Amino acid sequence: MQPSFPSSAESPLSDPQALFRLIDRHGRGFFSLEELQLALAAEGILPDDQRIGRLMQESGETRIDATQWEELLQRHHIVQRALLKELVIPEFAAFRQSLEEIFEETKKNEKGKVADYIPQLARVDPDQFAVSVCTIDGQRFSLGDASTNFCLQSTCKPVNYCLAMDELGEEKVHSHVGREPSGRTFNELSLNNDGLPHNPLINAGAIMCLSLLKRELSPADRFDYVFDTWRRLCAGHAPAFNNAVYLSERQTADRNFALAYFMREKKAFPPDTDLIEALEFYFQCCSIESCTHHLALAAATLANAGINPLTDEEIFDDETVQHCMSLMLTCGMYDFSGEFAFRIGLPAKSGVSGALFLVVPNVMGISIWSPRLDKIGNSVRGVEFCERLIERYNFHLFDSLTRETAKINPRRRKYEGEFHRHIHLLYAASCGDLDEIKRLEAAGADLNLSDYDGRTALHLAVAENRPEVVAYLLSRQVDRTKQDRWGNTPLEEARRLEFAALVGLLARG
Structure with a gap:
């Protein structure tokens, strides 16, 4: 059982001026907004955080005195919680430094090769590498090429599944798609014993989920709906769309067309499904682009039971997220899923662009991008980063069962343990x-x-x-x-x- 710390609502601040003195290190009786931003950034609350943006707009001053400070704390509890180290990763600077070490060690791995089934993926620089972290409290940092866009490819599949589940419910969705690992490659021409796709996280299942989604809308409006969901997941940052990738995907999609016709033969689709429209919708969603900086926000939203940590908007129902996490744990890493669940023990989803996102429930989301793939189709560096992370931290879902371990629990405050x-x-x-x-x-x-x-x-x-x-x-x-x-x-x-x-x-x- 993990230790919990009281929120600001449970633990009222007895002396706001003590926190004031923490920032006013020179005893001037005031501090600048820049000094406040630096103090918050040290705890992972970055200047582009919308919550801090509102604070800066409301203050209307370049510096803050003791009276203004007390008023500010009453309106912006995130400031108090961050400075008191009451966020989910209290020693955030140390955590960041540790992950920087893992990043640099993983960067040395140059095994694997980029996907080459379409020219747009084959031309990507194989040496690019990025990692971004976002906690459920909105603490963030990024390493490497974190602002470089890449196609979501199969990492869009959990979101498509969540959208279908929120709209139609478990019974309807899973009358058209199963929830078992296939034990086969992600695009193999096979269905389960009921003539349905094995799960929503392989190609056949993803095509099926999108065929169920917003059927009353036009193709353009259906795509806008998914695109806007990604914008909300990324706290208002609109994703991009790679038309060249979309055209190449459509041109080289013989296997996906075969899967769709196979499912139609087995009457797996809802009646009156336009097969070509469903396939093109799938290719479009795979061609949405984002970066690790923003994909980490989407992963953190799943870690936070469907609520975006920065905007506090509920994107998905919490029960939907629970089902999605179960499928990501068992089916999210292609036919490496069982091995990944055994070794890493966390929900994850990968894509052939080299993208991978990892969810630590109730703690954080981590987004990784490195284009070199292993023979299964997972990012080589992405998998290694996850392995090194789990070696160091007790994030595995069953680490709580281990009696003696040298793993670090980053949820603990400094000096936390036997001390009160x-x-x-x-x-x-x-x-x-x-x-x-x-x-x-x-x-x-x-x-x-x-x-x-x-x-x-x-x-x-x-x-x-x-x-x-x-x-x-x-x-x-x-x-x-x-x-x-x-x-x-x-x-x-x-x-x-x-x-x-x-x-x-x-x-x-």
Whole structure:
């Protein structure tokens, strides 16, 4: 069971000015919007985040004083939660640094080759590599060629399935498409024992799902509907469309045409389905373009039960997302799906453009793009990145069953574990972590608390020779006369250890 932390609504801020001092490091009585942006960016809340954009518009000032700060916190809880490290990945800078290491190690892998069944994919630079992360709280970062567009190809299939499920429901959709892994290649000419596609994440199943979608609309309006869904998934960033890829897909689609005619022969389609229209709709959806920066938002929406982390808009029903995650776990990586589920243990979907997105439920979405593919059709670097991620972090769905593990739980706050809030404070004081002390103070920690030896944060800061922390605690009027179990005050401790600078600080006033 993972630890949970109270939201800002559950844990009211007892001292907003402590957070103010966290940003106003120079004690000027104000800080600039740029300083606030930098503080938030360190926690993964980027300047282009719509929630922060609204904050900047409302402030109307280039700098913020203490009074404005309290008003701002009341309107924008994300700021408070980020600065208090109450977001799902509290130590975001460390997490980013760790993933940068994984990225650089994975980048060395130059195995595989790009898809070449159409010239547009064959011409892609094979060395391009990008990774983007978005958590369910909207914490984000990107590495590599994250702004370069690529065709979604099969990574569009989970979204098409969710749209069909939200419109028609489970019973109707799965009367036309199964939900079992096929155990065969993604475009093999085969159906299940009921004459239906095995699942929605192979070609036949994806064609079927799109044939069910918005049948009352014209072809142009049906495509606009899907295209607009991608825009909403990407927090208002419109995707692109690669017409050349669409034309090439249509020109080389003999197998997909064969699958469609096979399904029509088996009466798998709804009555009056226009076969050519359904196929062209499928080719169009595969030819939508995005980048890892935006695809991570779509993955995070699935991780967040269908709600976009940046816009707070419900894109898909939560039960629909649950069904989609089940299928992605068992069927999302072509005929490598079972091995991927065994080794990685997370829902994922790949495409022949080299795209791959991974969902860590209730935590984050990760988007990866590297065009070199293995013999199955999955991104070589994409799979390796996932393997390295799972080696380091306890994201596998069944990691909670492991009694002893060296894997990191990035959901934990700094010093989280056996320590409670006041122990966090004492430990932070001994480590000289002034920022953590300010956060704990803002969350209501008593700076005068002592441990079982009667040693306060001031005692420990003195013992470890942390002058910056000592100066801050004294400025907060902590009790400097408290004695530990041996009868020593912080001043006496400083004298015993011959820390002259600290003696001077403590002896004043």
